[in-house]
Amino acid sequence: MSLRRSIETLRPYPSLLLVALPMATVEPLKLAAVAVAGKGHWITGTVMIVACYAFSLLVIERLFVIVKPKLLTIPWFATFWKGFVSVRTRAVQFFRCCFGFRRDRSSTRLHGPHVPIESAAHIYGRHRRGTEN
Numbered sequence: 001m002s003l004r005r006s007i008e009t010l011r012p013y014p015s016l017l018l019v020a021l022p023m024a025t026v027e028p029l030k031l032a033a034v035a036v037a038g039k040g041h042w043i044t045g046t047v048m049i050v051a052c053y054a055f056s057l058l059v060i061e062r063l064f065v066i067v068k069p070k071l072l073t074i075p076w077f078a079t080f081w082k083g084f085v086s087v088r089t090r091a092v093q094f095f096r097c098c099f100g101f102r103r104d105r106s107s108t109r110l111h112g113p114h115v116p117i118e119s120a121a122h123i124y125g126r127h128r129r130g131t132e133n
Contacts, residue, residue, distance in 0.1 A: 007066050012074045015067035022060050026052050 010018065030052045037045025064071075072078045 004066060007063070008070075010067065010070065012070045012077075015070040016074065016077070019060065019063050019067055019071075022055075022063070026056050026060065 007015070007018065030049060033045045033048030033052060035045075036048060072081060
């Protein structure tokens with residue numbers, strides 16, 4: 001049985017533990033790397049930060065992708081995830097609107113301003129008809 005298949009057979013809470021343990025180890029190491037760099041060992045600190053981010057990106061992210069369907073069966077996690085995705089989507093919309101850049105759907109090039117900055121208020125419902133805020 002492959003490692004991926006054995007991870008996929010885990011129940012929801014062991015899956016959460018499988019993601020949480022490496023994350024609980026790597027995140028404090030990032031702070032320690034900043035402290036090491038702050039003490040004057042900037043090369044060592046930089047190498048530590050790069051290694052921690054690489055581990056997060058390559059291992060923890062991959063684990064999360066594998067166990068995410070199981071995690072979404074936990075009611076409190078599903079609620080948290082839905083809220084997180086909602087906030088992330090609104091933030092992306094807000095920044096795209098405020099900075100006036102959009103991504104062309106037919107290519108990956110960024111194009112110039114297309115939406116006035118005032119329309120950012122519409123995203124958060126702060127715009128009232130007939131008044132200028």
